[in-house]
Amino acid sequence: MKNAIQIVFPNVRHRWCLWHILKKLLEKLRGYKEYEAIKFGIKNAVYDSLTKKEFEENWNKLIENYQLEGNEWLFGLFEDRHQWVPAFVKDIFWAGMSTTQRSESMHAFFDGYINSKTTLKQFVEQYENALAKKVENENGEEFNSLNSYIPCITQYPFEKQFQKAYTIAKFKEFQQEVVGQLHCNLSLYTQGPDFSVYEVSEDVPFGENLRLATFIVYFDKENFDTNCSCRLFEFRGIVCRHQIVVLMKERVHEIPDKYILRRWNKNVKRCHSKVIINYNNSSMLPETRRYNKMFNVFNDVADLATDCENRCDMVVEQLLELKGKLKEEVEIDYGNNKSSFVSNHHNSTTHGDGVSKSKESRIILDPVGLRQKGRPPCKRKQSMVEKVVNKKKKGANAKKKTINIRGSVEQSEFGASSNIGLVDLGTQESIQVNESEILGPSLEQQNIFQENLSYQITSE
Template sequence: MDEEIWSGSSSEGINEINIENEMEETENVEVEPENVEVETEDPKVGMMFKSSDEVYEYYATYGKKNGFAVSKKNCKKGGDGEKKYITLACTRARKAIIKTSNPVKLRPQTRTGCKACINAILQPDGMWLLRSLVLEHNHKMSPTKSRFFKQNRILEPHVKRRFELNDRAGIRMNKNFTSLVLEAGGREKLSYLEKDCRNHIDKVHCLRLEEGDATAMYNYFVKMQGDNSDFFYVLDLDGNGRLQNVFWADARSRATFKEFGDVVTFDTTYLVNKYDMPFAPFVGVNHHGQSTLLGCGLISHEDTETFTWLFQSWLACMSGFPPNTIITDQDKAMKKATQIVFPNARHRWCLWHIMKKLPEQLRGYKEYEAIKFGIQNAVYDSLTTEEFEENWGKFIEEYQLHSNDWLLRLYEERHRWVPAFVKDIFWTGMSTTQRSESMHAFFDGYINSKTTLKQFVEQYENAMAKKVENENGEKFNSLNSYIPCITQYPFEKQFQNAYTIAKFKEFQQEVVGKIYCNLSLCSEDLNFSVYEVSEDVPFGESLRLATFTVYLKEDSSETNCSCQLFEFRGIVCRHQIAVLMKKRIHHMPDKYILRRWNKNVKRCHTKVHISYDNSSIKPKARRYDKMFNVFNEVADLATSCDNKCDKVVEQLRELKGELKEEVDVVSGSNKFGSMSTQNA
């Protein structure tokens, strides 16, 4: 690279990230101070209300502040048909009722038998008395996630009207919604979610580097770094000062790397043929199994020099800490750059990219279909490296493919892509770079054929805000619902209490998969046992019997299986579970409850507050938006009849006259002042 403009995240240099490393355990009530209302006082026996509706509004507001939703549990009426007594309860009251025709595909449950409630009774004077209450809840609560509860999500009439008009004008939903987010000052200020808007309205690709984009992007990055010193960017310029490549990562992405930077995928192929500057994201997987962005770039070339520059920029951004493992496609330039910048990282090739090349490389053979089946059998159905060697050799020999250079090169690099060779270490279960592809598709929804480079970077904010919202939604679901256990074994309850819903589902599938297994004891001594577990595993459209070896240490209850699922995905396998059940070991050792999938850990990246939605709003625009929202609320109340409408219009005209007089007075005094100055 000829010239570079480096801008790190602090005055100490680009390698410093001022983010706290220590993690905290989640308390029973998650407290994040911003945006939590504190006006509603706690319920007390003896409180009086004007109506039953007022009782409900009060308790619902209290629930919103404290992180739970409210339902009407009980209501008694008198002989006149009027309400006399009401009970309002937490929506997680009562016990879960599991209704399903498939016992191994259970839906998340929210009910926990929570006893929190209030009881109110009608008094002779028409007032409602709060007679009794229970304040304690038996579940965790998250006040900052209260807006996800259905009762707190309200789509006002003026919002519906606005979406309808914008939809008719051809404005896409994400821009439509983002405009409301900007007006409100953030997603957390809205009383509805984007999916509520999408439910109301039933529902690129060329980046062009235009003149002035480099300067505009530089100014944009400087502003973002001014808002948060941990924002990181690098601009790579050629000898004539023209922008060649760019890399950036916000503070949240940098903090996310500390949590989920162990396994990274990198891929540019999705956008190679659509964009003048390929989009190059670094993507990880969070504890919910979602894709999470760890930084991204826009590059002008796909050669070793460019990839080396990009990888070095990313490494500097992450304080010099490389990933443990990285997945890319077969690109030679990527491979060389990876060896230069990440020499100690385990490098894998994307299996999907390799297998999709079969038609291109082998279609010319008369026995193509049989050859393809032979390759798929060797790759997907070989459970060990020895089995792969045997199966690969068979189809090579049978179809005389010894001279095929492409297959020869694949075989020489088999340790980089064949599942049997790579499952010995942790990859979060990823076999392809589908994470990068899904991230591309995610950003694709925020650009169109006229998007400039500067606009792309600005749209990045909106896309990231949506990613944060998705993660918050999954966090809310994991804290406020659960998948019921399907067995009585305590170790299943262990994982239910510890893991996010997505990861507990994966573990539960292994519990279910135990029914396909049979085991027998091979050897046993004082503290060490070896079991052979046979399992019916899929083979094409049928099943075949496979054998796995499980080693058990009696004193610590630790197990190790030859299938290496735990090493590869971080999920205890069905073979280990079968042995534990056989030995009547009902408590799983702590080493198998991974922090990485734990829903109760307070993650450092969630502490990083990013104002994605309102970073550029000026004071005048803020004041306008504040008034505009109130005007809309008044209009909603006044549209029911002509009298209300006329009253509002009359008062607005009076207010307009008063404000105009004030403006005229100020304008006149300014004019007089300027004239006096001129005369002086």
Template structure:
């Protein structure tokens, strides 16, 4: 049975039996923290957290930030900090004979504060009573009260470098402190704070050999190693020459994934992935990181940005993670950040399983997310869903709603995401190294598997390039627009256009409002929602001067493919040849991609005629450059001839067009 709270519950009387403790007891009374009162002022939310944490440590409970609400200006204006045992207990185990431990007791103890006009915070409501026992002597175990001092952290790191085991390392601190109960940290804190990669013998050497080999075989290979203050390897990043060249072509939209852990030491493996002109995933860099915190992600993103010539992506997709979010705001402040929808929906069981009507809640939430075609529809459906199941106080759902612009399909489809879909069938790209690494893969094995995985991806892209050059998907209509896309797009993207062209049969144009500058068309479509169908109204706006066509379904903005509604309006207006702005270079099969010219070791580069010619020219270019570098006149002469050749070849390419070999 837990001990009852004792601090402040009795008066200390001095006599011959306790006079030795008088000084210590007096010090405790002096250091006693003031009880919370309505009207107390604080400079920030952090100050409120620090105060309530100290108060909880004295009284015998732990605290946690419960919820916060933003005003119309997006600034946080209300905050609730509660006992960490707030919330209803939930049984997340599917096996009734193997129930998991649960700390939640639906405790109501909390502080509520509101932001004042002068920027300070004032406590405006509170509940001080707890529905569970309090134990001041046990508060050291709560995470919010554990602290690893800098000197202790440095000593742990030094001992770890000397190969002193963690248990012996910790034992020395226990002896010095006079027992475990006098330590301000636990063993887990020590392991988390060492901030280095826990590699097995030979891993570092294998990594260095791998990097040296890649530098020899790959022109422009990039790698960097990050060491902590004790010289221990903390983080690693690398990108081969092909990945760097690929970024120039397909680095506008990037997915950052930390799905995999390499070897039994749980080293987080992170990689950056883009989408090529066939809709296939393509690697844009890899990293091994010691922690998954904001500081580490910031280092990784900054390193990747430097590797990619200082050009940030326009959009980035990550897991639902606060540390990643903060790092992206620091390194890519102008990039649009979206959360992976599947990662959020996979959390439904963990977050909501404790509710009696879980299955109904799950279906209702999925319908609100997936079936809402507009922002207004989502707002209405979400509101009804939350009200129906009385979920207004669920902090996870509150947080998701506040950040709905980062993950809800109706809110993210207003910009280009390169086909990284938000539909049920494929919310996110599959992990790039599927089938090549798993939780049991050792680092040495991974470095071998890396080249095999990349080689397979390159082979897949080359195969699709050949198919798009050699094969042709027949047109299903007589419209010239279909022939346009047939000749311009890769097979995969032409098929997507054809699906929209076929989708016309589900649409009906029923309204047209003509204007001198803009005209509005309304179409009714029988929309498929899984096994269900429902009618939906879409609006298409046409600029009469430029023939620009915009639809509120936003498919073109989101995927770069003309939607069926735009196609129907073009046909209705007898515009059978689509304006060039709707034919994206990104999906073109006729563009010569620069990354295909990069020398790499895993793609049989040396057997390709174009590769041999490329290397031959580069060798002579370097010799000419060496001869001309010492003279300004020679340099200008070389540059003039290069520019003349460049103009000549560009003119030839324009005449040859799509008949030029790929």
């Protein structure tokens, strides 16, 4: 994989899963007498080293103390430390991921929908149900972010700036850093005409204890840019507590837009939501039809302008101009729709002196029907006895049996009348006599009839 990635993706940063590496500690080092101490030291060096230099010092000290110089596996890990050690990879944006995400696995995607005994037909149905559930969850989170909020814990305007822009989940992460700045001590390191450099000290976990760590924060007075040595913003996309305490010290009311990432914005419209799918009839939605219509035109324009730099610049320039105009119209429409929504919501929820209106003005839709979690329903296997009994019952209820009965019938059972149609045999079956075959009440005719009479037996 390493060689292929270098060829196919030469400009990307390739790293290893930290969880899979540390999982092999037992396999590779369990032969050592002081295995527990070695494992504890490796984890401390990996997780608690704040800088590259600090990791190298802790690692070398560990190798020397436990005489691990001959271990080829540890030697190889140290040689490739820039691909897995957090101190070496936190300068690149990874959205906070240091291990392979469980949500990427097929097990997590189909959890509760399929199992080892699921048939192919059931798999197709459950696959669509799983996709529909993912979309439903995403729409629910988007609705919550747009229609609810978490109150600010400070009076600083930049916190309200993040509250307005970010989703609920990401704003909670930002507020954790706001709370964390209470544990930071700030001191001025050096100052220039247009910049300042601060030292921020904080008690950070080190194994089972705490230790005092110092972080360097650079502040640009002209552009209000901040840069912290902890690299939390570069690694996770969240402004760290050390930057926050410096912004408070410098009395910055509004931070630059580059610190508010578009990927965490609750108003962002992602392209994958416009893709045609078959589980919610998205192809029938007006937004999807309009998106596909414009997308086809954009593709044609791009094909025509790809071969020439001048044509490409012309297209980009005109698109940027069109984007600015559309953005202004969207902002105007958003303001008008928001005012209209607030007015309509007030009129629809209150009546006269503020009393709620009746249930007639509310529309409650039926919930989306989804299968419950667990094993998909299937037909219960029947025993051989049940099959025989059910087969007999089914035959008795569905079939008609015609039996020709020949024999003597007493005169007293029929009498002299030809209108008798049913004769009780003392069971649940009855004999039906065809009236048209009865020739008459005479004894001679009845004798002839008794010799050739056919009866049709039907089950009640």
